[in-house]
Amino acid sequence: MSQAAPPVRMRLLLGWGVFGQLIYVASQFVTLLALTRFATVQEVGIYGLASAVVLPVFFFFDLNMRVNVAASARSGFSFQDFAGLLALSVCAGLGIVLLLGFVVFDGPARIILLLIGAAKAAESLSNLCYGVFQRYDRMALLSGSLAMRSLGGTVLFVSFLAMGSGVAWAFAAQFIVWSLVALGIDYARARRLWRANGGPEGRDAGRMRQLLRSALPLAFNGLISALQGNTPRFVIAGLLNSVALGQFTVVAYAMQAISTVLMAATQSLIARFSTYLDRGQTDALRKTLGKLFFGLTVFTVFSVGISLLIGDWLVLTVFGDDYSGLGLLLAICVLGASLRGIVLILQMCLQAARAFRLMLIIRIGSALVMLTLCTVGGLLAGLAGIAIGMCAALLVQVVALALAVRPLAEPDG
Numbered sequence: 001m002s003q004a005a006p007p008v009r010m011r012l013l014l015g016w017g018v019f020g021q022l023i024y025v026a027s028q029f030v031t032l033l034a035l036t037r038f039a040t041v042q043e044v045g046i047y048g049l050a051s052a053v054v055l056p057v058f059f060f061f062d063l064n065m066r067v068n069v070a071a072s073a074r075s076g077f078s079f080q081d082f083a084g085l086l087a088l089s090v091c092a093g094l095g096i097v098l099l100l101g102f103v104v105f106d107g108p109a110r111i112i113l114l115l116i117g118a119a120k121a122a123e124s125l126s127n128l129c130y131g132v133f134q135r136y137d138r139m140a141l142l143s144g145s146l147a148m149r150s151l152g153g154t155v156l157f158v159s160f161l162a163m164g165s166g167v168a169w170a171f172a173a174q175f176i177v178w179s180l181v182a183l184g185i186d187y188a189r190a191r192r193l194w195r196a197n198g199g200p201e202g203r204d205a206g207r208m209r210q211l212l213r214s215a216l217p218l219a220f221n222g223l224i225s226a227l228q229g230n231t232p233r234f235v236i237a238g239l240l241n242s243v244a245l246g247q248f249t250v251v252a253y254a255m256q257a258i259s260t261v262l263m264a265a266t267q268s269l270i271a272r273f274s275t276y277l278d279r280g281q282t283d284a285l286r287k288t289l290g291k292l293f294f295g296l297t298v299f300t301v302f303s304v305g306i307s308l309l310i311g312d313w314l315v316l317t318v319f320g321d322d323y324s325g326l327g328l329l330l331a332i333c334v335l336g337a338s339l340r341g342i343v344l345i346l347q348m349c350l351q352a353a354r355a356f357r358l359m360l361i362i363r364i365g366s367a368l369v370m371l372t373l374c375t376v377g378g379l380l381a382g383l384a385g386i387a388i389g390m391c392a393a394l395l396v397q398v399v400a401l402a403l404a405v406r407p408l409a410e411p412d413g
Contacts, residue, residue: 018261020143025257027150031157031174032253036319038161045242047167048249050105050113052230054097058120059222061093062086062127063215067351069131071274077211079132079194080203085211086128089219090121108168115171122178129182129190136197141189149181217356221363228367232374232390239378239386243322248383250319251329258303258337262296262344273352277408285349286409292345300338307331332387339394346401349408358404366397 035044065086097117101110126145133142156173160166195201232252236245269288276285307314311327350359370393377389 020139020146021261021263023143023147024150025260027154028260029253029257030154032250033318034158034161034170035167036250036323039167041246041322042242043167043246044249045244045246046109047112048233048245049237050109050116052233053100053104054113054116054120055230056223056226057093057096057100057117058090058124059226060219061089061096062120062124062219062222063089063212064218064222065124065215066127066131066134068211068215068218069128070134071352071354076200077207078200078202078204079191080201081207081211082128082131084203085208085215086124090124093124094118094121111168112171115168115175119171119175119178122175122182125182126178126186129186132190132194136193138193141193145181145186145189148185149178152181153177214356217360221356221360224360224363224367228363228370228393231367231370232386235371235374235378235386236383239375240383244383247323247326248329248386250323251315251326252333252387254307254330255333255337255340258334259340259344262337262341269348273348274354277353282409289345289349289409293342296338296341296345300335303334303338304331307334329384329387332384332391336387336391336394339391339398342398343394343401346398346405349405350401353408355404362397362400362404366393366400369393369396 032044035047039047063086065082069082094117097114101113101117105113126149130142130145133139153174156177157170160170160173232248233245236248273285273288276282276288307327307330311330312325313327315326315330316324347359350356370390373389373393374386375389377385377387377392379385381388
């Protein structure tokens, strides 16, 4: 076994995690922008609905393996245990997507759904490898992978759309790039890194069953999280129309982008927070949480203010005439992203403590609140009302998580 390297500074971990995710977010933005330029609002709405269906499936069948691996330094699970269980689970997820595609969707929408599902399967393998990179503080490898698959997939996606090949071919090209990076680069690097650090080896059916039992709360958390996050889209599809769904998909990308970057930042720190809790370093935990919350507060005030001032012009300029008059919706979504950021930070503390069951209980309650408030908001005030209901539900979730995390940050926690 090789000698353990000195701990990487937290700012460096955070920096690499955010850097890679920024590239991913920028690439996804270009993808969405290309859709608005080369497809109709209705087609953008179909993409939004297909994503809302696929994401919950893979948030469950992914088993949140990245977090599980990153926080597994004291466990006896091997790389083969993680990879074998993920392979079985992802195959089951693909089967569910295939079934939904033929039962619920038809025509081009079905093809888009299946291609998005295939791309998420490839991403699940990359996420497993990212957990290994995090476990050994090799965030530069994670950022490099994100950059390769994001930039490569986006370049081909936009190229196919610009050539008039159609949305389906564009998604197929993106899937090919993501698969090549996951299989050809990420898996090989993760395997070598695991061996170099003397990680447990060999696949064992008993350990895999134990891993599945421990991962199920995480999987259900992922499922409920995705359902909760996509509840506004489901409500819009049920109460409004595909045009409203397309408009929300575009504007809510601001929320998705901010949340994605914040998720990367928090995931980069899970292993470090786990160490704090194992060693009883509550002072360090509170200090880090304070810095994160302060930075998020400053960002919220600035970004919501900008959205209120120039949001209408900004959305119209970037996405075109079909998306005019959406500045207020943008400001609400940015506020929602900040609330979601607080949720992610507090959840990170529970993940580091491996309090997965408690997270699941809070998540289920929060999802029910989200569905109720979004539905009421949609009935009372349409699209903006749904967004306001979303923010109110996130605020309820923040309060519940804060009460759960508080004992962990106390000196005797």
